[in-house]
Amino acid sequence: MSLIDPQLAAILVCPVDKADLTEDEAASRLVCTQCGRRYPVRDGIPVMLVDEADGGPDE
Numbered sequence: 001m002s003l004i005d006p007q008l009a010a011i012l013v014c015p016v017d018k019a020d021l022t023e024d025e026a027a028s029r030l031v032c033t034q035c036g037r038r039y040p041v042r043d044g045i046p047v048m049l050v051d052e053a054d055g056g057p058d059e
């Protein structure tokens with residue numbers, strides 16, 4: 001059980017720092033292991049846009 005396709009998850013990185021992501025299934029988010037930004041997943045599609053992310057060092 002995962003938010004998105006595991007093969008897709010394996011190649012996704014944070015667009016800011018290129019760090020790996022972890023899934024937060026309860027929140028439907030991908031969370032950066034480096035900066036802590038949280039990217040939304042909508043209908044199985046990760047939205048890897050800084051403008052769409054919440055959390056991270058700026059908050």
Ligand SMILES: [Zn+2]
Pocket residue numbers: 014015016017018019032033034035036037
């Ligand atoms: Zn990051």
